[in-house]
Amino acid sequence: MCSNVKRPGSILLSISVICLILNFYWPTRAQNVEPPSQKGKTATSIENKSNTESPSDLSAKRIPAEPKKIDQVGEKVGHQIDDFSQKASSRIGAWINSKAFYGITWLKLVLSFLLLFAVLSIERIVRHIIDRRSRIIEEKKELKPIRYLILQSLAKPLSFFIWVYGIYLVLTPLFLHFRKPDGTNLVHTVAQQAADLGAAVALVWFIFKLVSIVDFELKKWAASTDSAIDDVLAPLAGRTLRVFIVIIGAILIIQNLTGVKLGALLASLGIGGIAVALAAKDSIANFFGTLTILFDKPFQLGDRILIDKYDGVVEDVGFRSTRIRTLTGHLVTIPNEKAVSSGVENIAKRPHIRWLTNITITYDTPADKVEKAVSIIKEILDNHEGMHPDFPPRVYFNGFNDWSLNIMVIVWYHPANYWDMQEWLQRTCLGILRRFNDEGIGFAFPSRTLYLANDDDRQLKLKMLQGETVTYIPEGGRSE
Structure with a gap:
């Protein structure tokens, strides 16, 4: 309840401070109106001056726009502050008219700080309104994602815009003290160019963030189609649009600040020249690798692939690289040129999973027992879960190992679901x-038997293998 009471109070206080400072900082509209008799003179002087100035001078004076009018407004504001300072000095003290630095009085500094507080209040109020509206849309789960995305895109760029021009307005009355005798004011010019640059950056930033709406619509469209290539093209289109916005925004900002027309220069280079200038050999190779992935489709998003030594699931396909999440959870980035030039094993496209194992039994197992072992395995695997008619299980007694008799088992499991097969293997x-x-x-x-040369058991075994009849006489006994 207390927070609800304090919030309107702070808003009213901010508005009061703004109105008070604006009353002393900027002249009224009536003071800015020129008499009719002077309008003609002003227009004539401007026309004559424009005829005498060179094109380079005009391009240099594009930014800031109409600096003389800004200086005239600043002078009028200075006179109003001086009038107010005379009244304030009688009540507060003469110190308020004393100069702090560069001829700037303490009164101007105090008013500047108050106006800076007002700018901060305006920015916080606007940001609070946007965030509150965004939370309402999010909490109510309204089916208006575009409105939510617009608010999210507007929040930070608008705050930046308010700060840029707010600080410029705060410092405007102070710029008059940096004017040189010849009428030039480098500090004022640089400040206005910086403000214009900040406003342009805020605009480009806002448009850049608005691409999230395009991303949302493209992903919604890709989800409604059955083609997996749309899932790759949707994020690529958003990234392409963002790069385009940044490049065009940078060109326009540089052209506006410097007066140099970059459009004709870039157009004269041609598409091939731009590609060579902006991209290196590897970048071009990776771009064509991206086209190969999109149209040849060796793999798609969500596929488990094996590239070189990396085994994982494809998470993203970009202009330069492909990202896969390995089975250990690591994220690996592979250049697209390498992804298409090296061998790619698409595990997700396998029609089945093959299980190859060798079951080993001891050497003293009789032949009939070996046949029984093979028949048991065949019986268990007959019509097993996941068996395809074209791929029946294969079971053979196929060799003698150093330490065992070997039974080879080959099974093909359909469909290729790894965890379902593991459950079946456990039961089998x-x-x-x-x-x-x-x-x-x-x-x-794996085992090994060693016989010593003078071992009686060794002689007994040799005689048995030769087919001789052996009579065993226990120690202390007699034969029967």
Whole structure:
């Protein structure tokens, strides 16, 4: 409740300060009106002066516009401040008319600070209104995103614009003290050029942020289509428009400040000259790589790809590079020229996932047990989940390893859903393990058996392998 009471009070205080300062800073409209008798003289003098001045002088005086009128207004403001200072000195003290520096009195400094506070108040009020309206739209979830985007685009550039011209207006009465005897005022000229530059930057900034509306509409259109290429073209169009706005804005600002016409110069260079001047060899190669990605479509947004040693999901395709999110969560940026020139393995486009494994059993497993092991695996994989009729499972006893008998298993899982296949693999492997345990079939693991030359067990094994009959006599016993 207290905050609601203080807010109108601060607004009224700011408005009162603004009105008070404007009363002493700027003359009334009546004072700016020239007598009819002088209008003709003024027009004649201006016309004569324009005839004598050279084109270079005119271009140099484009900014600031009509400096003499600004100086005349400043002189009238100075006279009003002097009149006010005489009245104020009788009440406050003579110190208020004393000069601080460059002939500027303390009264002008105090009024400048008060006006600066008024500018700050205006900027805060405007920003508060915009932010409050934006929050209302966001909280109510109104279906008016364009209005919300316009407010968001306007907030910061408008604040910057108010600050630029507000500070310029605050300092205007002080510029009179920097005028040289010949009538030139470098400080005033530079300040007005800076204000004009700030206003132009604010305008370009606002238009630049308005591109978010174009982005919103393009993304909404891309989402309504089935073509994946539209999802790539939508952000690229927004970026292209932003670059175009920045370039055109910079050209117009430079042309306005310097008076040099850059349009004819850029047009004379030609499209090829601009491309060579603004882009290096790698940039051009990356741009054509972008066109290749867009039209040849080796991959699209959301595809899992493998480029060189990077395995991840495509998150963004820009003019210069492609960004992929690796399986470890890292964001990798790859130039588009490299993406199209090197081999790209599009994992997302695979029709199935192949599972190749080798099941090893011990060497002492009899042949019938080996056949049983193969039949168990075939039985479990028969008509398995994800089996395609054209890709039945393949199970073969295909070799003798150093330490095991090898059974090769190849399975193709459709569709290529990695996590669904992992669930199926877990059930399948558990089924094979249980059936092998029930049949007494042992799994082999890497091992090595060493026989010593004088080992009795070694001689016994050799005789058994040669087919001789061996009678085993236990120690302390007799044969039967």
